[in-house]
Amino acid sequence: MAGLKDKYCIVGVGETEYSRDSRRSTRAMAVEAIRKAMDDAGLAGAQVDGMMSYQSGDSTPAPWISGDLGMRLNFYMDVFGGGSSTEALVGLAIGAIEAGMCNTVALFRSMNGYSDFRIGGTGARAAQPVRGLDLAQVPFGMRSAGQNFAPTFMRHMYEYGTTSEQVAAVRVAHSKHASQNPKAFLKDRVTVADVVGSRWIVKPLHLLDCCLETDNATALIVTSAERARDLKRKPAVIMGVAGRVNKPRLDFHWAHGPISRVAGHYAKDIVFGQAGIRPEDVNVTGSYDAFTFTTMLQLEEYGFCKKGEGGAYVASGIIELGGKRPNNTSGGHLCEGYTHGMSMVIENVRQLRGTVDDYCPGAAEGKHSYDYAKGKCRQVKDARITMNLGWAMPPTGSALILHN
Amino acid sequence: MANVEYRGMNLVIPENDSEWREHFKLARQRRKLVLRKCAKCGLMRYPPSHGCPWCPSQEWSWQEVSGGGHIYSYEVVHHAIQPGFKEWTPYTVALVELDEQRGAPTADEALRIIANVVTREFRPEPEANIAIGKRVRVVFQEIGEDWALPQVSLTDEPPVGRVWSFPG
Numbered sequence: 001m002a003g004l005k006d007k008y009c010i011v012g013v014g015e016t017e018y019s020r021d022s023r024r025s026t027r028a029m030a031v032e033a034i035r036k037a038m039d040d041a042g043l044a045g046a047q048v049d050g051m052m053s054y055q056s057g058d059s060t061p062a063p064w065i066s067g068d069l070g071m072r073l074n075f076y077m078d079v080f081g082g083g084s085s086t087e088a089l090v091g092l093a094i095g096a097i098e099a100g101m102c103n104t105v106a107l108f109r110s111m112n113g114y115s116d117f118r119i120g121g122t123g124a125r126a127a128q129p130v131r132g133l134d135l136a137q138v139p140f141g142m143r144s145a146g147q148n149f150a151p152t153f154m155r156h157m158y159e160y161g162t163t164s165e166q167v168a169a170v171r172v173a174h175s176k177h178a179s180q181n182p183k184a185f186l187k188d189r190v191t192v193a194d195v196v197g198s199r200w201i202v203k204p205l206h207l208l209d210c211c212l213e214t215d216n217a218t219a220l221i222v223t224s225a226e227r228a229r230d231l232k233r234k235p236a237v238i239m240g241v242a243g244r245v246n247k248p249r250l251d252f253h254w255a256h257g258p259i260s261r262v263a264g265h266y267a268k269d270i271v272f273g274q275a276g277i278r279p280e281d282v283n284v285t286g287s288y289d290a291f292t293f294t295t296m297l298q299l300e301e302y303g304f305c306k307k308g309e310g311g312a313y314v315a316s317g318i319i320e321l322g323g324k325r326p327n328n329t330s331g332g333h334l335c336e337g338y339t340h341g342m343s344m345v346i347e348n349v350r351q352l353r354g355t356v357d358d359y360c361p362g363a364a365e366g367k368h369s370y371d372y373a374k375g376k377c378r379q380v381k382d383a384r385i386t387m388n389l390g391w392a393m394p395p396t397g398s399a400l401i402l403h404n
Numbered sequence: 405m406a407n408v409e410y411r412g413m414n415l416v417i418p419e420n421d422s423e424w425r426e427h428f429k430l431a432r433q434r435r436k437l438v439l440r441k442c443a444k445c446g447l448m449r450y451p452p453s454h455g456c457p458w459c460p461s462q463e464w465s466w467q468e469v470s471g472g473g474h475i476y477s478y479e480v481v482h483h484a485i486q487p488g489f490k491e492w493t494p495y496t497v498a499l500v501e502l503d504e505q506r507g508a509p510t511a512d513e514a515l516r517i518i519a520n521v522v523t524r525e526f527r528p529e530p531e532a533n534i535a536i537g538k539r540v541r542v543v544f545q546e547i548g549e550d551w552a553l554p555q556v557s558l559t560d561e562p563p564v565g566r567v568w569s570f571p572g
Contacts, residue, residue, distance in 0.1 A: 121485040131416040135424050136451045137518050139415055139553055141481055141489040142497045150479035151499045158477070158536050158568045196572070200482035200494075203531075203570050252451050254499050257512040259477060 005274055008094045009228040009235035010402065012041025012221035013346040018185040018337030020114040022215035027060040029217035030110035031068045037106060037219040038069070042232030045070025048221065050096055050105030053078045054085035054340070058117035059110050075102040081244075082119075083288050084390040085109070086220075086341040087398035088243025093222040104227065109342050110217035119213045119338060120144055136252060145290055145393075146202045146210055152394040153204050153293040156260040159308070162296070164204060166311030168195035170292040170327075171208050171334055173320040178331025180321070180358045180378035185214055186335045189374060195292070209292045211333035218342035220349070236349040239385070239401040240274030242267040246396050253395035263397035264301030264389060271387075271399040272303075279303040282401070283383045284351050285325060286344030288391030289332040295319075298389040299327070302399070321372040321380065329356070329378050341390050345400060348386035352404035354379060408548035411488030415551075423452035425550070430466060432552035437502075437542045439515065441467035448505055450515055458509055469504050469515070471542035473556070474564040476501040476516060480531045495528035496521040500540055500556050501564075517542075519556045529558060535569035 014036025016022075016029045030053070038048060048071050051062040055078065062076040075096050079085065086107070093105035113119040121144035130138045142148060156162050172192055178184035190208060198207040228235040245267035248256040272278065279302060287295040292314075300310035304325065313319075319327040330336045330347040337343065350356045354366040358378040362368070368379040383404070390398030406417040406425055417425045423440075430438045439448040442456040443463035455462050478498040484490045502515040519542070521529040526545050540556035547553055 126486045129414040129416045131418070132421070132424075133451060135415065135417070135428075138486075139410060139413065140497050140518050140520050140555075141411075141484065141486060141492065141495060142479075142518060144485045147479065147481060147485065147497065151477035151497070154479060154536075154570060155477040155499075157570065158566075164572055200480075200572075202482065203480040203494075203572060249457060251453060252516075254476075254516045254518070255450065255457075255513060257514070259499070 004094060004098065005239050005276065006237050007225050008097070008222060008238045009225050010090070010220050010238070010345070010349050011223055011228050011231050011233060011235050012037040012043060013219070013349050014040055015218040015343060015346060016216050018183060018214045018216050020214060022112055022115060025060070026058070026110040026112060026217065027064055030060050030065050030108050033110065033217035033219040034065070034069055034106050034108055037221050040233065041221050043104065043221065048104050048106050049073055050075040050093065050102035052076065052089050052093060052105060053108045054081045054089060055109070055111070056080060056082055075105070082340045082392060083290060084244050084341065084392035084396055084398040086345050087241055087388055087390040087400040090222055090238065090400055091241040091243045094238065094241070097224060104221060104223040106219055106221050107342070108217060108219040109340050111340065112215045113338050114213040115215050133251060146205050149291065149294070149394060150202050150205060152259055152262070156293070156297065157204060159258070159260050160311065162311035164196050164206070165192050166315040167209065167292040167296050168192040169315040170289065170295045170319070171195045174289060174328050174332045174334045177321055177326070177329045177378055178335035179374040180372065180376055181330050181336055182357065182359065184331045184336040185212055186331070205291060211290050212335070212338050214337035216337055216339060218339045218346060220342065220346060234353050234404060236352045236402040236404060239277070239403055240271040242270040242399045244392065244396055244398055245270065247394070250395055259394070262297045262301050262394045264298050264399070267397050267399050268302045271401055275401040277385065277401065282325060282385050282387045284329060284348060284380050284386040285327045286348045286386065286388040287327050288341055288344070288389060289328055289334045290391065292334070294391050295327060298391060298397070302389055321378055326380055329380060345388050348388060348402060351380055351383040351386055352402060354383070406548070406550060408551050410547045411486060413486060413488060423454070426466065427452045428552060429550040431544055431554055432546060432550055434468065435544050435552070436468040437471050437554050438466040438468055440464045447509060448515060450517055469502055473500045473502040473540055475534065475536050475538050475540060477536060478534055480534070492528055494531055496531060496534050498534070498540070498556060517554065519554060522555045522557055524557065526555070533558060535567045537563040537565050537567040539563060
């Protein structure tokens with residue numbers, strides 16, 4: 001987005017409750033989440049003329065819900081995909097607006113990721129026929145995300161000496177953050193011993209190295225900085241975006257190593273180049289924490305520490321509230337709920353506004369205690385620049401840098 | 405359409421999917437791992453595909469490889485996702501680097517396949533025996549009339565590089 005830095009913003013965010021038993025359709029949840037984002041921005045239906053979503057055959061398309069929101073769309077697009085889509089769609093929304101196709105775009109992801117189409121791969125997903133490129137892996141009992149990623153994590157441990165205890169610190173940090181988030185599905189704080197003592201899923205992943213599966217919808221609204229001026233909220237201004245950047249040989253990324261390298265290696269120059277900043281300028285990160293390991297890998301690949309030192313970095317306390325650069329202050333996918341990435345962008349928008357919805361009585365007015373004890377505050381003081389590190393799989397990732 | 409039930413999964417190869425049909429059929433008939441080899445630059449690739457990743461050619465032939473390799477990385481599945489794998493747990497999924505074309509055409513590239521590490525009886529190899537660097541050989545698990553799955557078994561050959569197994 002050369003030349004588009006600071007010209008587009010996220011002006012509204014919204015989500016539904018995180019549960020495992022929504023008892024509602026993805027259509028119903030999407031309408032609620034988008035309406036909340038519109039109310040958050042102060043936008044009426046007639047003022048939103050674009051809509052995009054991402055899904056994997058498990059959700060509701062934009063045409064089914066725009067009427068429920070009083071919109072007549074000039075542009076819509078429902079794309080196939082999961083993680084890494086949020087940041088990519090923010091970039092595409094900018095492109096659609098810049099092309100003159102529409103003015104203001106609502107993005108959503110709605111999923112009954114536990115009660116209906118379990119994101120972990122059991123149930124409906126496991127029963128699907130196996131064909132095409134899936135024949136290279138699925139017949140060998142390699143189907144779920146954890147199974148698809150684990151050899152990457154294992155090789156990182158082999159090459160760099162990364163330990164289970166180090167990456168467990170990601171879960172510990174995010175659980176602390178979730179304990180200050182009234183929306184979080186899991187609010188209990190855990191220890192490194194809890195993580196490495198939890199049962200095996202697929203070595204090297206313990207149960208608590210893996211994220212939640214939840215039901216929910218999330219939404220955010222993108223428009224130009226010019227239009228944002230008339231809206232209710234202080235906008236989160238887009239400095240740079242990279243979307244679905246890939247490693248070589250996406251058909252079978254194992255063929256092109258090092259396999260401990262992930263897509264952020266290729267995305268970082270795009271996104272930091274646009275934003276004109278360096279990693280040390282970022283105050284808050286939002287990493288795609290499908291697993292503890294994915295956070296560690298992304299933080300090192302984007303240059304927050306040296307390649308290979310991610311284990312020590314995440315175990316150092318830097319990524320906790322009160323640390324130098326907190327990560328996933330909502331609790332993320334490990335503890336708040338699973339949304340295929342959008343919730344971490346929503347959280348960063350709220351951090352930049354200074355009105356994170358923690359337990360501080362004056363949170364909505366930006367009054368925070370900055371006491372990061374359980375059940376207290378999770379606002380980062382003077383958050384100026386945030387960065388989201390989106391992940392689909394080891395060879396595919398996205399990124400988004402925002403400022404207030 | 406080739407259609408095989410294996411561990412409760414419906415494995416499907418439509419009639420027009422020649423790349424996979426021939427791959428599994430040749431594995432069954434010849435008991436050899438066959439890969440596509442570019443007719444122009446001579447480099448092999450896996451999975452079977454239609455264009456050479458390194459040169460513009462779309463011409464290729466099937467090439468037998470030795471079936472020797474080593475474990476490059478792995479995982480041990482304790483919680484099976486597919487119901488048919490539950491009685492197999494814990495089982496290892498290995499990323500195996502083949503002996504041919506290592507470090508070519510660039511240092512970071514190699515021919516690698518995904519396979520289970522199995523015993524002679526096609527049971528999962530006990531996880532205590534699995535390690536990065538250990539040598540393996542491709543074996544063929546017949547699952548249909550025209551279909552064998554290339555799997556791997558440990559050999560007693562000296563390892564490749566540093567031997568390392570997950571400490572947990």
